Amino acid sequence: MTAINAVTDLTREGDVAVITLNNPPVNALSQAMREGLSAALAQADKDAGAKAILLICAGRTFIAGADISEFGKIQGGAGFKEAQAAFDAVGKPIVAAIHGTALGGGLEVAMCCHYRVATASAKFGQPEVNLGLIPGLGGTQRLPRLVGVPKALEMVATGKPIGAPEALSLGLIDEIVPGDLKEGALAFIKTLLASGKGIRRTRDLQEKVTGDFSAVFAFAKGQNMRGFEAPLDGIKAVEAATTLPFDEGLDLELKTFLARMASAQSAALRHLFFAERKATKIPDVPDDAPTLEIRKVGIVGAGTMGGGIAMNFANAGIPVTILEMKQKALDHGLDVVKKNYDASAAKGRFTPEDAQKRFGLLTGTLKMEDLGDCDLIIEAVFERMDVKKDVFGKLDKIAKPGAILASNTSFLDIDEIAGATSRPDHVLGLHFFSPANVMKLLEVVRGAKTSKTVVATAMKLAKTIGKVGVLVGVAYGFVGNRMLAARSNEADKMVMEGAFPWDIDAVMVKFGFPMGGFAMWDLAGLDLGWVKEESHGETLRDLLNEAGRKGQKTGGGYYDYDASRKATPSPVTQKLLSDLWAKKGVSPRKIPEQEILERQIYPMINEGAKILEEGKASRASDIDIVWLYGYGFPAWRGGPMFYADSIGLDTVLAGVKKYGLTPAALLEKLVAEKKKFADL
Numbered sequence: 316m317t318a319i320n321a322v323t324d325l326t327r328e329g330d331v332a333v334i335t336l337n338n339p340p341v342n343a344l345s346q347a348m349r350e351g352l353s354a355a356l357a358q359a360d361k362d363a364g365a366k367a368i369l370l371i372c373a374g375r376t377f378i379a380g381a382d383i384s385e386f387g388k389i390q391g392g393a394g395f396k397e398a399q400a401a402f403d404a405v406g407k408p409i410v411a412a413i414h415g416t417a418l419g420g421g422l423e424v425a426m427c428c429h430y431r432v433a434t435a436s437a438k439f440g441q442p443e444v445n446l447g448l449i450p451g452l453g454g455t456q457r458l459p460r461l462v463g464v465p466k467a468l469e470m471v472a473t474g475k476p477i478g479a480p481e482a483l484s485l486g487l488i489d490e491i492v493p494g495d496l497k498e499g500a501l502a503f504i505k506t507l508l509a510s511g512k513g514i515r516r517t518r519d520l521q522e523k524v525t526g527d528f529s530a531v532f533a534f535a536k537g538q539n540m541r542g543f544e545a546p547l548d549g550i551k552a553v554e555a556a557t558t559l560p561f562d563e564g565l566d567l568e569l570k571t572f573l574a575r576m577a578s579a580q581s582a583a584l585r586h587l588f589f590a591e592r593k594a595t596k597i598p599d600v601p602d603d604a605p606t607l608e609i610r611k612v613g614i615v616g617a618g619t620m621g622g623g624i625a626m627n628f629a630n631a632g633i634p635v636t637i638l639e640m641k642q643k644a645l646d647h648g649l650d651v652v653k654k655n656y657d658a659s660a661a662k663g664r665f666t667p668e669d670a671q672k673r674f675g676l677l678t679g680t681l682k683m684e685d686l687g688d689c690d691l692i693i694e695a696v697f698e699r700m701d702v703k704k705d706v707f708g709k710l711d712k713i714a715k716p717g718a719i720l721a722s723n724t725s726f727l728d729i730d731e732i733a734g735a736t737s738r739p740d741h742v743l744g745l746h747f748f749s750p751a752n753v754m755k756l757l758e759v760v761r762g763a764k765t766s767k768t769v770v771a772t773a774m775k776l777a778k779t780i781g782k783v784g785v786l787v788g789v790a791y792g793f794v795g796n797r798m799l800a801a802r803s804n805e806a807d808k809m810v811m812e813g814a815f816p817w818d819i820d821a822v823m824v825k826f827g828f829p830m831g832g833f834a835m836w837d838l839a840g841l842d843l844g845w846v847k848e849e850s851h852g853e854t855l856r857d858l859l860n861e862a863g864r865k866g867q868k869t870g871g872g873y874y875d876y877d878a879s880r881k882a883t884p885s886p887v888t889q890k891l892l893s894d895l896w897a898k899k900g901v902s903p904r905k906i907p908e909q910e911i912l913e914r915q916i917y918p919m920i921n922e923g924a925k926i927l928e929e930g931k932a933s934r935a936s937d938i939d940i941v942w943l944y945g946y947g948f949p950a951w952r953g954g955p956m957f958y959a960d961s962i963g964l965d966t967v968l969a970g971v972k973k974y975g976l977t978p979a980a981l982l983e984k985l986v987a988e989k990k991k992f993a994d995l
């Protein structure tokens with residue numbers, strides 16, 4: 316065996332030269348890997364005894380992409396062209412053997428090879444768009460030559476990976492190896508050599524990129540990207556594969572890749588990639604802290620939240636018992652879950668049998684004692700402290716020793732709830748976001764007495780059920796809703812100065828949010844937390860509620876909705892608001908877009924700074940993750956705290972003062988020290 320360098324080995328097995336890459340944890344294609352690979356290819360090519368070359372990776376996966384931590388630092392062309400040329404210079408067949416994930420640069424390296432075999436569970440994708448990039452190692456030119464233009468466009472523009480069976484049917488791979496990957500790959504090579512088929516460079520395959528694809532590209536370019544630039548750049552690069560000679564296509568791709576790498580959008584998305592992984596690390600809880608096993612889950616409440624939460628566990632194969640007070644409510648709750656599963660099966664997300672299996676993991680009950688053998692019980696009942704405390708007091712009596720009791724409250728004090736039990740160390744908040752089976756965020760709320768084992772268990776569980784868990788402290792609204800409240804307050808103030816709700820929403824949508832705050836209220840229900848007896852008709856929300864306009868569920872709220880739930884500004888709302896202005900003696904003024912934007916984003920940032928100052932979030936980047944996955948903050952802006960750093964904290968502070976908000980002490984301190992949130 317020859318060690319080419321620290322991450323590359325070259326061996327001979329019979330008449331096959333075997334290159335093994337080993338760069339844990341995910342074989343990221345670092346500079347050292349690219350150099351090692353090029354050198355190994357040249358050496359194997361010269362080896363007269365080797366008739367073919369096998370490229371395989373050690374560890375858990377094939378190359379999972381370029382080394383993201385090197386981005387932003389690499390210079391010039393990054394040796395990307397040279398790396399591809401090293402493949403093209405080889406005069407014998409090169410076969411890639413793929414397991415795990417061949418993503419980004421990994422898939423591109425595989426496509427530089429002449430043939431590809433893979434395990435049945437392998438996945439293939441060009442996820443660069445998720446980092447605000449486009450492929451840079453020939454992906455936009457080689458992928459359409461293998462899988463065809465429409466599929467390549469989809470993969471490059473959305474970043475979604477495909478599985479091995481689809482890859483085989485599209486022609487991206489040549490064989491699925493059922494048993495040991497290396498043995499299978501060597502057998503494939505044996506047959507290949509015997510067949511007399513020689514090298515087959517992807518660059519020479521023209522069949523799938525010849526023809527008129529103008530309609531496909533016109534359609535793709537017409538998609539609304541809400542300010543996100545990378546998809547369109549990716550589309551243009553794939554288009555080049557159909558209009559330009561291969562090498563010119565490569566040049567265009569590399570030029571675009573380098574420009575994208577230097578862009579603010581990519582910096583923001585790279586920040587989020589690492590932020591998401593950092594969020595799993597808890598400063599005072601080691602990665603290998605002991606955790607409890609969660610084999611069975613109980614849920615109190617079969618409403619929209621309870622049902623959605625239950626689906627997460629059933630989807631992960633964990634049985635769930637759902638408790639309701641009345642048979643009718645229980646039946647209704649389970650029926651909604653069943654319909655959700657059937658709808659997903661109808662959309663092809665999984666098979667009808669799978670839907671049945673998942674639903675089969677749910678059991679309904681009217682008796683609290685039936686939750687006695689659960690390892691975790693999540694309460695999702697009415698959002699009122701006395702109700703929650705009553706439920707927790709009762710749960711404490713029937714839950715087995717060591718069981719975790721969690722509340723799905725979105726605002727309330729977990730410590731007070733924990734105080735209703737004899738096990739405050741086993742109580743925490745698990746704040747799911749609606750729809751709970753869809754939204755990726757889980758705020759894990761750590762109470763004053765929550766044990767480290769319980770915290771570690773909850774963070775691990777988040778991953779098991781496909782959520783991104785972010786640890787937060789006890790505070791009214793925790794991280795997300797607390798910042799949302801700061802934003803909503805300012806929005807309500809602007810409404811009382813002359814802005815219509817849709818004026819404010821439009822600015823948020825233009826900024827990149829999927830919807831504005833008022834449209835969000837319409838979705839959630841305007842009566843959420845609204846108490847009729849306490850209403851004095853003093854706000855627009857009061858008036859809408861009193862008029863029975865409670866949001867989408869009543870056909871209208873701030874907006875009117877048609878049968879397909881399309882929102883239009885409501886003349887009723889407009890009249891109510893105009894009357895309210897008149898009653899209050901407000902002479903409405905048109906608030907400029909920039910002012911709306913500043914008064915929506917700065918209060919959030921200021922509140923985020925207070926959260927950090929109080930230690931309710933471990934780091935600024937955790938707040939960014941909360942806003943990304945809980946509220947649809949435009950990813951390419953990196954989250955509110957990253958955005959604040961990028962526009963300058965002095966600008967934010969000046970704005971906060973200008974609009975009469977109380978600045979967070981931390982914000983003032985950072986500005987005085989000329990620091991950023993990222994420096995904390």
Ligand code: COA
Nearest residue numbers: 340341343379380381382383384416418419420442443592
């Ligand atoms: N470059 C540098 N580091 C990478 C990396 C990359 N391309 N991909 C993963 N890592 C690191 C992670 O930061 C993490 O480091 P940590 O343990 O210090 O936090 C570690 O590898 C494991 O990654 P993780 O995501 O926790 O593992 P996973 O098994 O859940 O997922 C992948 C593995 C490969 C699916 C996932 O990491 C991924 O999607 N990576 C990015 C792939 C990509 O976008 N490639 C294109 C780059 S242009």
